[in-house]
Amino acid sequence: MKKLISSTLLASLAAASSQAAIVQVTADITSDTTWTSSNEYILTDIIYVRDGATLTIGEGTIIRGEPSSGNFTFDPGALVITTSGRINAQGTSTNPIIFTTAAVDSNLDGIADGYDFFEDDNGTPDNADDDSNRVVADQTVVTGGVLQNGPFLDANPATSPLPAALYTGSGEFDPIQTFVDGSGDTVGLEYRQLWGGVIILGEAPINSDVTAAGGLNRQFIEGLPEDEALSGYGGFNPNDNSGVFSYVSIRHGGEVIGSGNEINGLTMGGVGFGTQIDHVDVYCNADDGFEWFGGTVNTKYLTSIFNNDDAFDVDEGFTGLGQFWFALMNADTENGDKGAEHDGETGDGNDATFSTSFSIPKTYMVVYNATYIGNPNKSTEAFRLRDNWGGEYHNSIFYGFGGSDAIEFESDGEGRFLGGEIIFSGNTFFDPNKGLTAASYGKSASGGFVETALDSIFSSTFGTTTANFIKDPAFRSLNRRDTTADGSGLSTVGVNPTPTDAQARANNGGGGSFGVPVTSTFFDATPNYKGAFDPSTGTTLWTTGWTALNARGVLVDRPDGNSIN
Template identity: 35%
Template sequence: MKKLLLSGLLVSSLVFTGCFKDDDTPIIIEEITIIQNGGDTEENPVIDVSGAITANTTWTNNNIYKINQKVVVDAGATLTIQEGTIIKGTPGTGSLASALIIARGSKINAVGTASEPIIFTSTSDNIEVGQTAGTNLDENDRGLWGGLIVLGNAPCSFSGDIPEAQIEGIPADDTFGLYGGTDAADNSGVLSYISIRHGGALIGEGNEINGLTLGGVGNGTIINNIEVVANVDDGIEFFGGTVNASNLLVWAQGDDGLDIDQAYSGTIDNAVVVLGDFSDHAFEIDGPEGSATGSFTLQNATIIGNTVTENGEYADYRSGATGATNNIYAYGFKASSDIELDNDGVATNYNDGLLTFGTWEIVLPAGVTDVVNVFVNKAETVTVTGFGDSASVVTQGTQTVGAITSMLAWTYANTVGNLGF
């Protein structure tokens, strides 16, 4: 594109005029913004996107893509995103909240690299083309847009044994929010080297969009090297499905770091959760809601606490959860923080060997003298024995389990949060 020489001005020009055809198909508006920076002239092309993507589409890293409200990749279409591409969501709540939604039957092919991750952030972020970070936002800037939602046809366990459900964070009358099915090997595409920042817009009271929402996503989908920073709600939530995910990092979320629901039965491997000043649990693990069952595996994770946050728990196992948690390293938590069995159902599953705990290595907070005291059974009527027996006390830096944090050295969180990976 021809470079325009302007001085001391910010100019916007519309390449197309946005409107709607008779069939409500949105026309994409391309806005070219030329900004004076330090005496040099730069072009920062911004592509406005709204409505449905109905054909195979590619977003390239020489543009910034601005998501207006809900952008939905329809069934049969594939959205390809080039490494280093920046996507910015607009502010808004309720039906106006912005999100990129990969609907059932569609695919996303978003493959970044360690040096050129694909970045989802807010229009408030001053990051520009070719950069990996802006300068005006930090881990305390949350809820500035929605998030990334991927929906599939893999099995889930729903209340009432219904075959499909509406995903959390999308209004009930938007049918593109449906997920769930019978195809465990369903393929929603590839997410690799993705950074999702400053999301979690409010849909309704107590209902926010997660940084990355995975609803009924099958194990034909590839998910690795993902970070979520400064989201109002959970960092990454797995609603059922069978997808495996590795090399994950969540920092400064407002609720839970990794959240499992509806009989998710995949494997989460090599993960780090770093609690912020307003975070709740590092892990929140729920079980099935209907008769369908499934067991998760969560392994090789490092969780870093926060002594300022009001809650700041290690993990909460609830609602009849079944699965295995292995090789966890934890430090930096408050003395009041715990790993808990929340109710009779999950305590029974623990007793029956359906919920298991492998090695945990914990740096004890001041005031805690026995690691077993970190493990708490809150069931009303079911007693358990041996809960916490697989845990041991370590000093920081001497752990033998946990995440291989060098795999996450590429992340924004590591760079600006000085995590030392």
């Protein structure tokens, strides 16, 4: 497995990178603009790409977002592609585009300067920031393209990314290190919520009806100013094109930018089919990894790693396709919720307008070749399905969520399942704590007939009706943690998310006895395996060379554990 670069080489790389000019981005982008790897860019506030402008980002470019600047301000760095703007961000597998934090650490103690985590600050009830659950930290000072109060906390994101947190021990389940912040609170030192995130907005259909946002199929992104030109999304163009977003790693974000709102790593509102989104890595975000609010965009090769909430969240009539999605929860006792929290519509949906039982469009997404690996130390499920969600998962692996069930239906999510509009087939489910009992893998709020129908899709022996196994995939290794307490070392095995059990991973690509045929030309029809990764020992994982956990040396390069270097 790949090792972290030596301290001597890191020092030389740091010196080289310090020669890149630091460019503070302080104003919205209103004309065509190009960012290149010869500079590092700092988002000092919420920056909007609008007025017909295209933002082009070259491979290897590093973009940093500042945390909020004060107790009563909500001004973290964030990038918003509005419906009138476009993004052209094209990294490569060896030279990705990286979004990370601009927090500085001038005394090299591993803590952002001015760090303060606002959550029940000393129990003071009149503190306006109580329970707002957000971070503030010092801002950057740049003169003549040089950072004056550095270095950055995430000093070398391309070669030595930050870990998820600092830990009190070296084992996979060791707790997060704690310290006293600026308000006197003892808090866990996690590297998340240190800037905003990336938001892409389009004019593809959603199923909301909010007059204030321009009428039918329009909505505002929560937390942004309710300004149609800046935060409005949705419409009537399923083929809408917001640009290209490829080989991009988004790290340590999720800062609050509005009342009670945390921005996801990548938030997509009404993003259309004409948009290209693939090879996107979200690492250590304070909220969800990915969230779709309606839209029709298709995606491949997504990773949601060590994020605080759900890995893949869906709402408001999303009808896109997905393949090769990878979720990995941290194995601490604090982070990671559902692998997939899937909702169909919100309370202000347009069903009242049309006098129908469902808002239009009805959510219906289809996913092939996902691997979702949960946090065994938290009571969470692989799926929470509700609000009239509908869709399909095929040829996928769901493993190790610490809750009592794998698929959890709330009462408002059961109807479409009974109507045949929620389909799980060709999948492998397993949790060591649940064993092989089918009743342990599904939970229905109503119980009775719904519970019986749900339990019937699971089986410890393969059946042509359900086509789902309860079978241990026998992953090669799931040691998520660096072995040293300060995060500078490497695990001897690391994360190797490729299954070794032949039945658990078998799929002939065309369906048949161990898999399900693909339903669209978008999907790669050739995989002879279940899950997100080809387990053949001579292959290279598609996460290699551009994702944060692989750059740390924790996520292996190849199924055989060997480095490609």
